[in-house]
Amino acid sequence: MRAYLDNAATTAVLPQAAEAALRAMTECYGNPSSLHPLGRQARELLQQSRGQVARAVGCAAECLIFTSGGTESINTALRAAARKNRHLGRHIVSTSVEHDAVLNTLKSLGQEGFEITLVAPGRDGSVSAEALCAALRPDTILLSVMAVNNETGAVLPAAQAAAALKRRSPAALVHVDGVQALCKQDLPLDNVDMASFSAHKIGGMKGCGALYIRRGLAITPLLFGGGQENGVRSGTEGMPQIAAFGAACEARMKTRAADAAHMRALRERLIAGARALGAHINSPENAAPHIVNLSMGRGRSEVYIRALGERGVCVSGGSACARGRASHVLLAQGLPKSNIDAALRVSLCPESTEEMIDCFLEALGQAARLF
């Protein structure tokens, strides 16, 4: 593989994370709930990992619980919030560019009688704070906004909207999908009640995530059992994944500023090169540094992906989860069909290089000749 540029789908596991996971599997393999020495060791590892992830999130360790991933965190948060506030109202506000984990959970809440308002983005993919605030109503009980869009890298005004909602209705709850922001963007948690994160987007392992829950907020779990994770997430903790998550957060936070500058430079090189080939950029100007969405304006994404794949370049069309369906994010932006059909998402990690970008650009130029 010459250029893996699909880091918003998943990343390689960082060596530090892999080592931590191996140690949790072969040395420190106790059950954190056990009373014997191995159990205590595992408990210490669990607390250490929780601290590492909490520092990356910017919260106190006791506000963080581990889950099986972003999807579970999101399901837990949205269902718990709707349930907790259903006596106050039935209105929920979100955006039409959210990940399917949010959209489909909201859809199921819609079937249970909640009223969902989805705020659309502008043509450049950004969502304005005014549009979000305008959607808020006196009976709005929950606001869920992603921090960074997974397909375009657009940074959403989660903090402003959260503040606006709290001013009007202090009891309303705010959830932020922070999956694509973790270790990449600052994520102010001032007016945020819950926030969801995933390990495998930052060099951790698949099958692990975290949920931030504001101190003092009691929520109903999705799963019942042994009462682990403050009773919010029962089930023996997945220690190898959790240890890897902690190690990955620590490694990424050490170099975060330099990594962001590096990725931003690569992003600029990528955008300039793609424009020179005649590409249209579907991401907003002030997007996160690691995601660029672009279209050549003709042909189909999956053909580009295969053609690029033959040259050792891995990218995706839209979200990896959508598998060939037209992107709901780009549809919401109101882009022309030819741009949506041919959309490619290029996503970087701190280990991405200029050579990889050049390799992608060369392969893109070749692939465009197929049409």
Added chain:
Amino acid sequence: MREVLLLKCGELVLKGLNRGRFESRLLHILRARLAPLGDYRLSISQSTVYVEPQGDAPVGEALEVCRRVFGIVSLCCAAVCPKDMAAICDTAARYLNDELEHTRTFKVEARRADKRFPLTSPQIGAEVGARLLEEHPHLRVRMEGAERIVKVEIREQYAYVSGERLPGAGGMPTGANGRAMLLLSGGIDSPVAGHMMARRGLELGAVHFYSYPYTSEEARDKVIELARILSGWTGKLTVSVVPFTHIQQEIRDKCSEDYFTLVMRRFMMRLAERVARHQGCKALITGESLGQVASQTIESLNATGSVCRLPVFRPLIGMDKEEIVVRARQIGTFETSILPYEDCCTVFTPRHPQTKPKLENVEKQEENLDIDGLVEEAFAGIERITLG
């Protein structure tokens, strides 16, 4: 209780002097298809094939395999017993016990191939019938229109009591009528067309056109899966995967859009014929059905068929889509055919395709193409995959 399979041969009994050849062909096919399951002794007499499992070779699985062998009209399992009336009655009672619980009317038909057997056929029938009535008092004998006909056969060495009769695949043994090349796409129609012609005794080869990267590996895997399902009926089936990308790009660059599909289909027919001749096939088979799409009007069929000399069999030509779907379900290809992967026919689809093309106009479109060169290039790049 020892069980065997009895397979009733169909049309091949009618074929006069060719009968011996067809019978040995059928036995050859059955041997090959049953070999992976275990050891079976096969014999044929009076248009019935006897399949006797040896050792622990399974009966049920063998029955499923034989249901998919062309040339067999019906088949059943049968219990084997000594040629002795008491044993025959006991065997019938035990073997059919569960089944007769749910049966209302029946009759016993006996046949005596061994005329030395002391009872006549009607006498055997009456005795076995009486015994079954004793065991199942709710049963009624019905000479006309009985729900279940219990067959008892007295042969050279043993007597046989047959179980429920199932319909076979029908048709003629694979290969009895030679070899033909099927144009296999990923759609619903072509596997059905292949099945219909294989049933008429044709041994199949298949050719598939592959346009990577316009079409995906998944689309190719889907075609291979269709061929695998088809090979459950036809026996061993080789798919020649023809690289088609360059030809499609040439057509796009050098022909006008409304002729894209027609010119492409003509290349497919040329290549299919090239592969067919190479593999000793005497005809082509397509899944075309009159008027189904623009390339299947009379004019279009004439334009695409005129590039090859071999006869083109189009068994679906007069069938409705619904009828084709019913058959696709019966042969087990439907669920795979409807998987949503693109095939090469959907690459560069014209917005307004020609539906009544004049042959000379189509030929004019091809003037700028190096037809022989492109065909040879594609032929040289063929990958062969054998299923079954």
